[in-house]
Amino acid sequence: MAVRGKRLHIRGVPYKLESKIGYGLHSNVYSARDISTGRPVAIKIVEFGHGAAIKARTESRRQTFWKELDLLLHLQPLNPYIIRVLNWDSRETVGFIVMERGNTFRDTLVETHLSGEKLQLPLVKQFWSQMVEAIYFLHRIGIVHADVKPENFIQVGPDGTSLRLIDMGISFRLPPFITSRLKTAAGTPGDNSNKIAFLGKLRNDIRIPPHPDPLLRSVLRKCLRFNPRRRPTAEKLMKHPYLTSGLH
Numbered sequence: 405m406a407v408r409g410k411r412l413h414i415r416g417v418p419y420k421l422e423s424k425i426g427y428g429l430h431s432n433v434y435s436a437r438d439i440s441t442g443r444p445v446a447i448k449i450v451e452f453g454h455g456a457a458i459k460a461r462t463e464s465r466r467q468t469f470w471k472e473l474d475l476l477l478h479l480q481p482l483n484p485y486i487i488r489v490l491n492w493d494s495r496e497t498v499g500f501i502v503m504e505r506g507n508t509f510r511d512t513l514v515e516t517h518l519s520g521e522k523l524q525l526p527l528v529k530q531f532w533s534q535m536v537e538a539i540y541f542l543h544r545i546g547i548v549h550a551d552v553k554p555e556n557f558i559q560v561g562p563d564g565t566s567l568r569l570i571d572m573g574i575s576f577r578l579p580p581f582i583t584s585r586l587k588t589a590a591g592t593p594g595d596n597s598n599k600i601a602f603l604g605k606l607r608n609d610i611r612i613p614p615h616p617d618p619l620l621r622s623v624l625r626k627c628l629r630f631n632p633r634r635r636p637t638a639e640k641l642m643k644h645p646y647l648t649s650g651l652h
């Protein structure tokens with residue numbers, strides 16, 4: 405469906421759609437512009453289903469939409485690394501979440517790799533510290549994102565160096581007083597299953613090649629240990645010398 409130029413009103417705010425920039429299991433995401441302010445936005449549109457669609461499926465999509473929206477709204481004032489929700493609406497057959505827009509961090513990684521360049525080390529640390537803090541803030545209040553990966557971090561701000569987490573569709577709250585680590589594998593079904601199968605077959609830690617920053621190499625080695633119980637928590641990562649050295 406051609407979307408360019410199509411207009412959409414969400415709770416009285418007019419938007420002009422530009423193009424489809426992403427999709428998930430139950431949603432499409434469009435780049436758009438708030439016509440009254442000119443601000444670039446991303447609009448996630450979730451079709452609940454209608455007509456011949458099975459009622460149970462419609463209900464489950466509606467519930468997933470509300471679960472994600474509730475969590476996003478709850479986190480807005482608590483965690484600066486969560487995508488900012490600018491507007492939303494839920495209608496009979498469709499739900500909308502209007503967010504700030506940016507590029508996915510995965511695109512930056514792929515583009516940098518293809519161009520043969522490397523991210524500058526201070527920038528790597530800046531991105532890493534935001535990712536760790538984003539997850540630490542979530543864990544501190546008992547929320548598990550469950551699908552942390554470069555495509556779920558969006559780069560915003562004037563120079564694109566501020567990160568925000570998206571896609572809280574399968575995130576969940578841990579029951580209070582849980583201290584042991586989760587035993588189930590979470591994450592995106594389908595495209596990640598090969599990776600999960602690969603990790604399941606690993607019997608040794610992955611070898612990280614020598615790197616000019618030994619602390620970065622050390623932190624990566626710890627995070628990629630094949631035994632999840634030996635991987636550091638977000639709290640431990642906050643205290644790792646890779647982040648703390650140079651701050652004193």
Ligand SMILES: Nc1ncnc2c1ncn2[C@@H]1O[C@H](COP(=O)(O)OP(=O)(O)OP(=O)(O)O)[C@@H](O)[C@H]1O
Binds near residue numbers: 425432555
């Ligand atoms: N705020 C945003 N700015 C730019 N792109 C975005 C934004 N939100 C989502 N996207 C794009 O749309 C894609 C799908 O969004 P999202 O992951 O939230 O949808 P989903 O239906 O929950 O997906 P999944 O089925 O993978 O969980 C993202 O991978 C990203 O490429």
